[in-house]
Amino acid sequence: MIEANDKETQGVVDYIKNFIRKHSIFMLAYGTGCGAIELPATLTSRYDAERLGIRGAATPRQADVLLITGYLSTKTLKRVIRVYEQMQDPKYVIGFGSCTINGGMYFDSYNTINSLAQYIPVDIYINGCMPRPEAILAGFEELQKKIQKGEADNGTKYQENIEWYRANQKKIIKNWRMPDYNW
Amino acid sequence: MIAENNILNAVQEAFKVEGKVIRERRVEVFAKKDEVSSILLFAKVQHGYIHLAHVTCIDWIEDGDFELVYTIYNPELKITLFVKTRIDREAPVMENIDGIWDQANTYEREMREMYGIEFPGLIGDHEFILEDWDEMPPMRRDFDTNEYAGETFFQQPGREDAKDVRGEVCERSGEVIPDFAKKYSRD
Ligand code: SF4
Numbered sequence: 001m002i003e004a005n006d007k008e009t010q011g012v013v014d015y016i017k018n019f020i021r022k023h024s025i026f027m028l029a030y031g032t033g034c035g036a037i038e039l040p041a042t043l044t045s046r047y048d049a050e051r052l053g054i055r056g057a058a059t060p061r062q063a064d065v066l067l068i069t070g071y072l073s074t075k076t077l078k079r080v081i082r083v084y085e086q087m088q089d090p091k092y093v094i095g096f097g098s099c100t101i102n103g104g105m106y107f108d109s110y111n112t113i114n115s116l117a118q119y120i121p122v123d124i125y126i127n128g129c130m131p132r133p134e135a136i137l138a139g140f141e142e143l144q145k146k147i148q149k150g151e152a153d154n155g156t157k158y159q160e161n162i163e164w165y166r167a168n169q170k171k172i173i174k175n176w177r178m179p180d181y182n183w
Numbered sequence: 184m185i186a187e188n189n190i191l192n193a194v195q196e197a198f199k200v201e202g203k204v205i206r207e208r209r210v211e212v213f214a215k216k217d218e219v220s221s222i223l224l225f226a227k228v229q230h231g232y233i234h235l236a237h238v239t240c241i242d243w244i245e246d247g248d249f250e251l252v253y254t255i256y257n258p259e260l261k262i263t264l265f266v267k268t269r270i271d272r273e274a275p276v277m278e279n280i281d282g283i284w285d286q287a288n289t290y291e292r293e294m295r296e297m298y299g300i301e302f303p304g305l306i307g308d309h310e311f312i313l314e315d316w317d318e319m320p321p322m323r324r325d326f327d328t329n330e331y332a333g334e335t336f337f338q339q340p341g342r343e344d345a346k347d348v349r350g351e352v353c354e355r356s357g358e359v360i361p362d363f364a365k366k367y368s369r370d
Contacts, residue, residue: 101339
């Protein structure tokens with residue numbers, strides 16, 4: 001991770017902040033699809049993600065990363081949006097598996113969304129159906145690089161483009177009963 | 184096959200329905216719509232078919248019918264009995280059998296939502312698995328899921344041509360496609 005060390009372009013405070021952030025990633029695993037089954041293997045002794053600074057968070061408010069592991073039905077998407085909006089800045093989203101990228105094998109299904117990035121901003125995609133724990137760890141490593149460079153700023157992007165995201169979300173969630181925030 | 188024939192004969196004697204022994208431990212009967220609940224009750228009470236394994240629906244759009252299949256099971260003889268019936272596809276109404284087996288309620292609510300079959304007297308919300316659904320019931324065969332998904336969700340470009348990219352990927356990573364895998368090529 002030496003190559004991410006660009007003290008020239010960041011101020012000292014930013015550099016330290018990002019360095020600390022990248023080493024304490026609390027992850028909220030939202031096990032929506034079949035891919036969630038790879039997470040126990042990632043977190044337990046075989047791959048032991050905690051040695052790389054990745055560990056589970058109990059609630060959205062304590063989490064930094066929202067890990068979406070697979071297909072999302074429109075019903076689940078509602079809950080995911082709610083969870084995402086409850087998370088505190090800085091917050092990152094990892095889309096896991098081809099279902100979050102382009103719908104995967106459910107691309108023509110009547111109630112699974114096809115592209116997660118249209119509804120909430122996604123930092124890193126991990127492709128594969130389903131990705132192995134090595135791929136998850138590689139994805140987190142990419143995310144750590146992004147954080148260190150200060151490029152992972154999607155929480156702000158979401159706030160700035162909230163109308164666009166809301167319009168997309170409301171297109172498929174017809175009965176909108178969620179709170180509106182003003183950050 | 185004696186036990187299989189026995190149950191088939193017993194049902195046929197009581198109800199004059201068509202039926203056959205499919206194979207060992209599988210028996211099916213084709214009943215009229217209003218005989219179904221009597222047959223199920225008869226099999227349950229008199230012949231030990233105490234377990235409702237499944238209720239399912241098949242859309243025979245060509246015949247203008249829905250076929251309902253009630254799968255019941257006798258754990259002592261280990262024989263499965265299928266009771267099949269056809270109902271009209273235009274105005275699908277079927278008798279509610281959750282008085283015989285409580286768990287039928289779940290299957291019937293699902294069929295009501297997914298196929299639009301009405302079960303008079305069925306208790307439970309109309310909304311079961313889907314949320315805010317206002318289209319045609321989605322499991323009907325005349326519902327075009329591909330078209331619906333294309334209109335509703337954002338399709339990622341690159342899906343339309345369904346191109347076989349294994350060659351390119353192999354080239355990029357310096358691998359070769361093994362012979363046994365070549366026959367799966369779409370080109
Ligand atoms: S990408 Fe594959 S493994 Fe992951 S949720 Fe979709 S179908 Fe399941």
